[in-house]
């Protein structure tokens with residue numbers, strides 16, 4: 001594919017690191033596996049990422065531990081420190097990498113979250129980002145005694161109002177709100193802060209913004225949520241989409257869809273960056289990489305994980321099944337696959353799904369463990385190959401503009417980025433598709449973003465008023 005057919009992007013590829021916590025994509029029993037909660041692990045990963053000129057360090061969020069047949073599902077992310085607390089600590093031991101906190105709009109409030117995010121943004125010198133999610137699992141609401149929970153569409157209505165309110169809070173300090181001189185009588189200029197009043201179906205608030213803007217103006221906005229409503233929400237509000245579409249063809253299709261939606265929303269085609277999540281399994285040769293893939297998969301999905309994974313969909317214990325044997329010959333006991341609170345397939349007919357999976361496993365001659373290890377990988381097979389092969393493939397992503405970057409999920413902590421930084425990054429630099437130094441000090445600069453949307457219209461308005 002030639003460069004001329006690029007859909008978007010600047011011909012380069014960027015990396016973020018998605019520090020996940022222990023789950024079925026993590027090798028946590030190996031002698032090299034480190035703590036998932038000690039600050040030292042976070043520091044090591046963030047500093048390695050920064051040595052490799054990564055754009056961002058990213059945390060997901062789960063507000064409640066997933067449950068499985070009435071028990072805590074400890075094979076899913078458990079033991080994950082609060083993102084903003086951990087990122088504030090990381091701000092002190094890094095200097096350029098962006099710090100991305102996933103925070104939901106369903107259970108937070110704008111006055112509080114906007115303030116905490118701009119605190120991180122100021123304290124990190126303009127490196128904070130908010131990954132906006134609506135959180136699809138209804139059971140999380142039990143934490144908050146909200147009684148019911150919002151329907152899918154209502155979550156996005158609240159999210160839209162939430163983000164508009166947060167942006168208004170960030171814009172509420174005038175550019176000259178802080179007196180520039182020590183001789184001024186007051187630190188704050190008279191009328192420098194405009195209160196934010198919002199009254200609609202989601203909020204009835206009157207908020208005074210408590211902080212000035214950082215050097216990147218607003219925290220950068222990521223978004224994760226893949227429905228049509230989620231995508232339209234992203235192109236109206238976000239700077240970056242954290243997507244699920246990592247394969248080259250799927251990524252190109254997704255990019256085309258997002259570009260069309262972005263233009264429709266009145267923004268330039270390249271205004272929304274795309275970073276899919278992806279696992280990288282690399283080695284000096286292709287053969288060694290295949291061997292490593294098997295090694296990693298066997299450790300990610302042990303016998304207990306394999307059975308627990310299927311139990312989510314069958315809705316009953318499957319202890320009597322051999323993890324190295326065929327998929328269960330019995331049907332699920334539930335109608336729909338929602339037995340594990342929090343799985344990603346709820347709503348689908350359980351029997352249909354089980355039949356599909358059984359046929360696939362028989363067809364490919366896969367045992368339960370082998371099937372689950374393929375099924376539960378972060379994003380399909382992952383990027384697997386020799387350093388050179390993967391560098392060539394990533395150059396193709398860059399040239400076609402399928403993505404702006406990848407949010408890499410290391411399968412082992414804290415050494416999971418070492419081979420990427422030591423062996424892949426230099427090869428990408430040789431191919432001219434990876435930065436050789438940070439472009440700036442803020443995350444907005446390093447992502448190549450324009451000013452925040454609301455600041456742009458303000459600047460244009462201001463300019464036309466000046467002209468008038």
Ligand SMILES: Cc1cc2nc3c(=O)[nH]c(=O)nc-3n(C[C@H](O)[C@H](O)[C@H](O)COP(=O)(O)O)c2cc1C
Pocket residue numbers: 059060061062102104132133134135136137224225226227228229230231242243244277
């Ligand atoms: C790649 C990706 C990552 C996500 N990460 C999180 C997360 O860390 N925490 C969370 O509560 N929701 C997360 N979500 C779920 C979203 O909050 C959203 O609720 C869900 O995708 C349903 O919205 P949708 O129908 O638009 O996809 C993620 C979604 C995607 C696509």
